[in-house]
Amino acid sequence: MKSMHITASAMAIIAVSVTAAAARDQVQITGSSTVLPYATIVSEAFGENTDFPSPVVEGGGSGAGRKKLCEGVGENTVDIANSSSRISKSDIELCATNGVSEIMEVRIGYDGIVFASDVNGPEFAFTPADIYSAIGAQVAKDGALVANANKVWSDVKADFPAQNILMYIPGTKHGTREVFDEKVLIEGCKETGAHALFAAVAEGADDKAKASAANKECMKLRTDGKSVDIDGDYTETLSRIDADKSAIGVFGLSFYQNNTDKLRVATMNGIVPTTEAIAKGEYPVSRPLYFYVKKAHIGVIPGLKEYVEFFVSDDMAGPNGPLAAYGLVSDPELAATQAAVAAETPMAPLE
Amino acid sequence: MTDISAQPMPSQSAAASIMVGSKGMKKRHAAEARFKAYGVVAIVFSLGVLAFMLFTIFSDGISAFRQAQLTFPVTIDAAVVDPTGTRDRDTMAKVTTFSYAKVLNNSIVAALLAKGIPQEKVSDKELGEMVSKSAPAQVRNMVLADPSLVGETVTISVFANGRIDGYFKGRVTRDTASRDSNVSPAQLDLADTLRDAGILSLGWNSRFLTNSDSSDLRPETAGLGVAILGSLYLMFLVLVICVPIGVAASIYLEEFAPKNRWTDIIEVNISNLAAVPSIVFGILGLALFINFAGLPQSSAMVGALVISLMTLPTIIIASRSSIRAVPPSIRDAALGVGASKMQTVFHHVLPLAAPGILTGTILGLASALGETAPLLLIGMVAFVDNYPGAPIAGFFDPATALPVQVYSWASRSDPAFLERSSGAIIVLLVFLVIMNVTAIILRRKFERRW
Numbered sequence: 001m002k003s004m005h006i007t008a009s010a011m012a013i014i015a016v017s018v019t020a021a022a023a024r025d026q027v028q029i030t031g032s033s034t035v036l037p038y039a040t041i042v043s044e045a046f047g048e049n050t051d052f053p054s055p056v057v058e059g060g061g062s063g064a065g066r067k068k069l070c071e072g073v074g075e076n077t078v079d080i081a082n083s084s085s086r087i088s089k090s091d092i093e094l095c096a097t098n099g100v101s102e103i104m105e106v107r108i109g110y111d112g113i114v115f116a117s118d119v120n121g122p123e124f125a126f127t128p129a130d131i132y133s134a135i136g137a138q139v140a141k142d143g144a145l146v147a148n149a150n151k152v153w154s155d156v157k158a159d160f161p162a163q164n165i166l167m168y169i170p171g172t173k174h175g176t177r178e179v180f181d182e183k184v185l186i187e188g189c190k191e192t193g194a195h196a197l198f199a200a201v202a203e204g205a206d207d208k209a210k211a212s213a214a215n216k217e218c219m220k221l222r223t224d225g226k227s228v229d230i231d232g233d234y235t236e237t238l239s240r241i242d243a244d245k246s247a248i249g250v251f252g253l254s255f256y257q258n259n260t261d262k263l264r265v266a267t268m269n270g271i272v273p274t275t276e277a278i279a280k281g282e283y284p285v286s287r288p289l290y291f292y293v294k295k296a297h298i299g300v301i302p303g304l305k306e307y308v309e310f311f312v313s314d315d316m317a318g319p320n321g322p323l324a325a326y327g328l329v330s331d332p333e334l335a336a337t338q339a340a341v342a343a344e345t346p347m348a349p350l351e
Numbered sequence: 352m353t354d355i356s357a358q359p360m361p362s363q364s365a366a367a368s369i370m371v372g373s374k375g376m377k378k379r380h381a382a383e384a385r386f387k388a389y390g391v392v393a394i395v396f397s398l399g400v401l402a403f404m405l406f407t408i409f410s411d412g413i414s415a416f417r418q419a420q421l422t423f424p425v426t427i428d429a430a431v432v433d434p435t436g437t438r439d440r441d442t443m444a445k446v447t448t449f450s451y452a453k454v455l456n457n458s459i460v461a462a463l464l465a466k467g468i469p470q471e472k473v474s475d476k477e478l479g480e481m482v483s484k485s486a487p488a489q490v491r492n493m494v495l496a497d498p499s500l501v502g503e504t505v506t507i508s509v510f511a512n513g514r515i516d517g518y519f520k521g522r523v524t525r526d527t528a529s530r531d532s533n534v535s536p537a538q539l540d541l542a543d544t545l546r547d548a549g550i551l552s553l554g555w556n557s558r559f560l561t562n563s564d565s566s567d568l569r570p571e572t573a574g575l576g577v578a579i580l581g582s583l584y585l586m587f588l589v590l591v592i593c594v595p596i597g598v599a600a601s602i603y604l605e606e607f608a609p610k611n612r613w614t615d616i617i618e619v620n621i622s623n624l625a626a627v628p629s630i631v632f633g634i635l636g637l638a639l640f641i642n643f644a645g646l647p648q649s650s651a652m653v654g655a656l657v658i659s660l661m662t663l664p665t666i667i668i669a670s671r672s673s674i675r676a677v678p679p680s681i682r683d684a685a686l687g688v689g690a691s692k693m694q695t696v697f698h699h700v701l702p703l704a705a706p707g708i709l710t711g712t713i714l715g716l717a718s719a720l721g722e723t724a725p726l727l728l729i730g731m732v733a734f735v736d737n738y739p740g741a742p743i744a745g746f747f748d749p750a751t752a753l754p755v756q757v758y759s760w761a762s763r764s765d766p767a768f769l770e771r772s773s774g775a776i777i778v779l780l781v782f783l784v785i786m787n788v789t790a791i792i793l794r795r796k797f798e799r800r801w
Binding site for chain 1: 444447448449458484488491523526527528530531532533565566567568569641642645646647648650732734735736737749759761762763764765766
């Protein structure tokens with residue numbers, strides 16, 4: 001029991017000594033592991049070019065980051081959440097219940113999602129329909145829904161090689177997965193006609209409810225091991241492909257660009273993924289990247305506003321800046337973002 | 352019993368001689384030989400795995416301690432770095448590293464021209480990309496520290512780009528470069544020429560141990576400075592927190608506590624706590640130290656408190672067993688000549704138990720040094736660019752730790768970070784070996800057997 005007393009008093013002493021410790025003087029950032037490399041590039045340059053300390057940047061996933069942002073206001077909460085998908089209504093509600101009423105949304109640019117396989121493997125030219133036919137749970141066959149029985153890629157489309165179907169896709173905690181679901185699976189589902197079949201049998205009050213029920217069905221993947229969720233980051237997908245050369249993985253464009261010696265990228269609808277193709281809107285699988293700033297912390301945490309302004313400045317996020325060099329597709333509406341940041345405009349409620 | 356032994360022996364064993372092995376004896380010998388062989392196989396297998404692990408780590412990581420550097424004269428253009436001409440530090444600080452990059456780019460083009468090295472296949476921009484992106488900041492800091500350098504020409508030594516460095520380490524080849532958007536085979540050819548001309552050289556890279564972490568754009572400058580400092584802070588704080596609490600708890604439990612149901616419960620709980628997965632302590636630390644006590648995130652202090660909770664049971668168990676190992680005769684003798692209970696403990700038992708306590712503490716610290724999981728939850732697995740300050744205020748600054756750095760480099764996209772990650776493992780192993788050897792030496796030197 002005495003040990004308990006000693007422990008308790010030691011903790012009390014520490015707690016008291018902390019109140020005397022200085023206030024936090026660096027920005028704390030958490031969230032998406034896709035945005036993490038961009039944020040570290042900016043953090044490093046910010047530390048070099050200003051008298052403020054470099055912000056501390058953590059990864060961990062978009063959803064987890066936004067939840068942390070919404071924990072409340074105060075020095076022991078984070079200032080910025082990076083996110084590779086847009087903040088959801090439920091996040092904003094959570095924020096509001098915890099007293100985080102004003103959030104600034106900053107769109108930093110666009111990122112492509114690419115499909116890549118081992119560099120020595122065959123070349124693939126995909127359409128969203130091919131991906132859906134390969135890993136969707138149920139596919140359309142002769143006007144009816146059947147369980148997916150495709151074993152090799154040549155079952156999907158005759159001119160594909162007879163290589164086993166195996167796809168490594170991002171797990172559900174990743175923002176990338178949302179884009180994959182929306183831009184590849186649901187699109188592919190529609191192209192193959194499975195979406196219409198799902199909608200026909202779906203229960204719902206009107207067409208809209210039926211369509212959203214069909215979307216949910218389209219996002220269901222086969223569970224026989226042909227599609228594997230990767231909860232880690234892209235390095236894990238890369239090492240899995242290294243171990244099983246017949247697999248196809250889903251990567252961020254910037255990751256692929258750093259590993260072109262190991263990976264061969266597949267085209268989507270005949271378009272090779274490049275920053276130019278994404279900027280022009282030709283490559284279909286891309287998504288905007290965001291970060292969310294807790295407005296209550298501006299003016300309290302030193303360097304917060306300066307960091308945000310530095311991030312969206314032409315020198316960093318512009319088409320010739322270091323972020324673009326790393327693989328970010330710069331936002332054509334960057335000037336509007338810069339103005340919004342300068343005016344500290346909080347984001348409008350989501351419809 | 353006597354009845355049985357009085358019975359005549361069975362004829363079979365009566366006939367067998369001691370000198371000639373019976374069937375049963377052969378069988379037992381064979382079993383023994385087999386068992387020995389199993390043992391040898393087990394040891395050979397584990398040594399083999401260890402050797403393989405060390406081989407991969409060292410072959411991947413030892414190159415992190417060597418780095419390609421470029422040495423060339425830089426003319427610090429006054430028109431760029433000090434457009435107002437005031438030579439005032441604060442005004443000059445407005446000029447960013449982007450402008451300094453142009454200064455460096457012009458200087459390296461001029462340096463090649465002066466040496467008569469042709470670069471027709473490599474554009475001026477590509478030539479500039481062969482220099483590390485950290486170089487502009489290096490020059491900027493130099494100029495801001497000494498404004499009199501403006502307009503002068505100084506010879507500086509900066510890192511080469513990570514891809515060029517990788518070429519000299521065998522990571523990048525002309526074949527991979529032809530497919531890589533970040534480097535071209537022509538740049539590699541030029542790098543060879545630069546090496547022959549003495550501009551580019553490969554040397555010992557002490558900055559791997561002192562630099563802070565860096566972004567994905569410049570793996571060549573990433574270093575372990577913050578991580579080593581963070582780990583040292585962690586170890587120091589864990590020591591300061593754990594040793595007094597652990598030793599006091601074990602003395603009380605061994606020497607003073609009555610043996611009843613309560614102390615039994617405490618004993619079982621301590622053993623159980625030692626087996627709790629470390630991530631659980633991370634969750635506890637987040638709730639208790641950050642959310643409730645309001646300690647700063649990512650700081651060495653919170654990390655140390657969490658790791659202390661984890662290490663305490665180990666230290667208490669080790670201390671208790673070394674206190675128990677002191678023979679009761681010593682206590683009896685002390686009590687017999689009139690020492691109080693406390694005098695007995697502090698004058699006789701504790702000094703004799705000290706080597707064991709010390710060894711247990713060092714081994715506990717060594718295992719705490721390699722801990723990552725609890726640090727993940729309290730924000731120490733992060734990109735931290737600034738060194739934590741000097742103690743005591745520095746204990747509350749953001750920091751990382753060595754195993755954390757291994758983890759975060761292993762998940763970076765640029766393959767150059769793999770080398771860094773293995774290099775960090777080597778540093779971590781060196782720390783562990785030092786701690787374990789210290790523990791062995793202390794034990795050998797002070798241990799007493801009765």
